[in-house]
Amino acid sequence: MREHPDACFQCEQRRPLIGVTGAGNGICGPCAGVDLTYACQRCGTSEEIFREQMCTRCFATKRLAEALGGEDATIPAHREDFHSALSAAGRPRRVAYWLTCDRVPALLKYIGASKEEFTHRHLDDLPNTPTTRYIRDVLVAAAVLQPRDDRLEALPRWADAFLAQAPLPHRKYLTPFAHWFLLHRIRRTHRHRPLRASTQHQMRSRLRRALELLDWLDRHGIPLGKLTQPELETWLEEGPEKRREVRIFITWARGRGLAGALEVPRAPVAAPSVFSTDEGQAEQLHRCLSDETMPLDVRTAGALTLLFGLQHTRLLELTLHDIIDNDTDVTLNLNGHRLPLPPEVAQLVRALRDQCQKRWQLDQTASTTPWLFPGQEPARFLGATYLYLKLRRHGIAPLASRNTARLALATDLPASVLADFTGTSISNATRWTGYAKRDWLDYIASRTQI
Ligand SMILES: [Zn+2]
Missing domain, CATH: 1.10.150 (DNA polymerase; domain 1)
Incomplete structure (x- = not known):
């Protein structure tokens, strides 16, 4: 199937069609055996001619x-x-x-x-x-437009459209909660770094949960100011786990005297349950290092996940500037922490860097940042979900391999270093060092049997 209807049927180049095949399909000069020189009328290049001999x-x-x-x-x-x-x-x-x-x-x-x-x-x-x-x-x-975080920019528009559909009395609470509290906080914390999809998703979810609670209160004839702790817990228990995301709305309403002394109990954090066996981990790492049929970005992301348990969002935010190569050793710059790479992984990172460098030369008119894992649109890095699926498609278990690597690191590193290093939160890293202190062989054995 030809990509363009006006391309030559035989060579598929977009050139003026001067002949026809036996079946009546158009073919270009060279394919018809006529030697013509094609050059752009304006710049003289003989590259692909598009339209009007240009x-x-x-x-x-x-x-x-x-x-x-x-x-x-x-x-x-x-x-x-x-x-x-x-x-x-x-x-x-x-x-x-x-x-x-x-x-x-x-x-x-x-x-x-x-x-x-x-x-x-x-x-x-x-x-x-x-x-x-x-x-x-x-x-x-090209500095014709100011840089802008599109995700951040889209949120107020989304909030306005959402609020426009909410009943008028609810908007009295939700408008200031969305604009003056949630969005204000997001803007403050994301002044210097782009908004992640997860933060965008969280803000939407928080606003939705607040509306759900207000709707429920309405149906039960309870004003927000009169809501009691047992009633709040009934609502939480009647619905899915994500209802707990209403916590921030309750805290906001309490702080402004709109609700009483209410608490949304925290959900217990489940211990990680997915791990790879040592053999599984070693086999996946071996393939990342040596299987040349796998795409280079999968091999590199896979090896870094398997060895260092890096959060994917952290991995994806790496740029070519974060690779420090002194010709002997390669070191990754992770938020100011230097991570020296073993020689075989260093080779992968170097190869990916060279590939991205080449691509960036073509793409830098549309991106000021040379990402190590660029997406379809050069200004943005690959989506975290897309990377996750890509790793799985090539037989790398992203979650299990990350958990296994992180557990191994947690036995040696203090929580604060682990948090900085892997890109996870300090509370999450503290949990990991806690798990690492238990009898892990038994723990993993019990989990892998499930
Ligand atoms: Zn031209």
């Missing part, structure tokens, strides 16, 4: 100028940065495609004619597709 970049650049500058395609002076950023994008085909997307020509015509400052808001009005995100990333990397 390469993709020249075609996109010309169309962009026409869209911004109207009839005579003269780019207004205050849009030159915008035009040159997109003309230089590492993936001109995506720019060419974007120019044909719904509402884009109208937007370009508008900003070409207006003196208004170009902001993220202009792109927010377009559908949030990978192409729109790519264009935004290119404009951010």
Whole structure:
């Protein structure tokens, strides 16, 4: 199946079709046996010709100028940065495609004619597709737009849409709780680091649980201020475990005198139950180090998980700058902690670094950060769920291997070091060192039999 309908049927290159096959399919000059030289009319490159006898970049650049500058395609002076950023994008085909997307020509015509400052808001009005995100990333990397945390930016909009559907009396509580408390806290703690998907999910869940409680109180004719501890516990017990996430709402309401002295009991944290056997761990590590049919990112992420029990979110936040290579040894920089790598793992990290470096050269027009595990969109690292599934697909048990490695480390490291090192919380690390003090052989044996 040809990717493009106007590509040559035989070589699948996008070239002018000058002949037909016996079956009536179009073929290009070279495939028809005619020696023609294809070169872009504007820049002379003989790379893939896109449209109107121009390469993709020249075609996109010309169309962009026409869209911004109207009839005579003269780019207004205050849009030159915008035009040159997109003309230089590492993936001109995506720019060419974007120019044909719904509402884009109208937007370009508008900003070409207006003196208004170009902001993220202009792109927010377009559908949030990978192409729109790519264009935004290119404009951010070129400093045409200010950097912005899209997850953080999306939360208030989500909260407003959520609150708009809540009954009016509930909004009296939920609006200040969402905007002045939850979002304020998130903004404060994420001033210097991007918001993780888990934090985004947690904030939504907290707001949903608060609404569920208010709905329940409504149905039972209980005002929030009159809610008693036994009633609160009834509601908690009637529903799923996640209802305990209402704790922060209760604390907020208490602090403002909106609710009495209520407590949401903490759920006991279950001890980790999934472990690998020593043989299993060794076999997976051996494959990560030596199986060249496995993708390099899976081998590297797998080896680092199996040896050091790193939290995936921590692993994914690594950039090429975090790899310190003095030609003899390779050290990873984990939040200021130096982790020296064994030679075989160092080789994997070096190979992945070189691969990412190459890719980043193409992608740096859309990303200011060279991630060690880049996602489809170069400005963002791979999703944690995606990495988890990718490891499993290649026979690496992410959770079991991480737990086993972490347990081995917890026997030697104090909790504070373990927390910094693996990217887990201090309370979680304290639990791990607690587990490590027990008789682990019995413990693991009992768990692996389940
Ligand atoms: Zn060209």
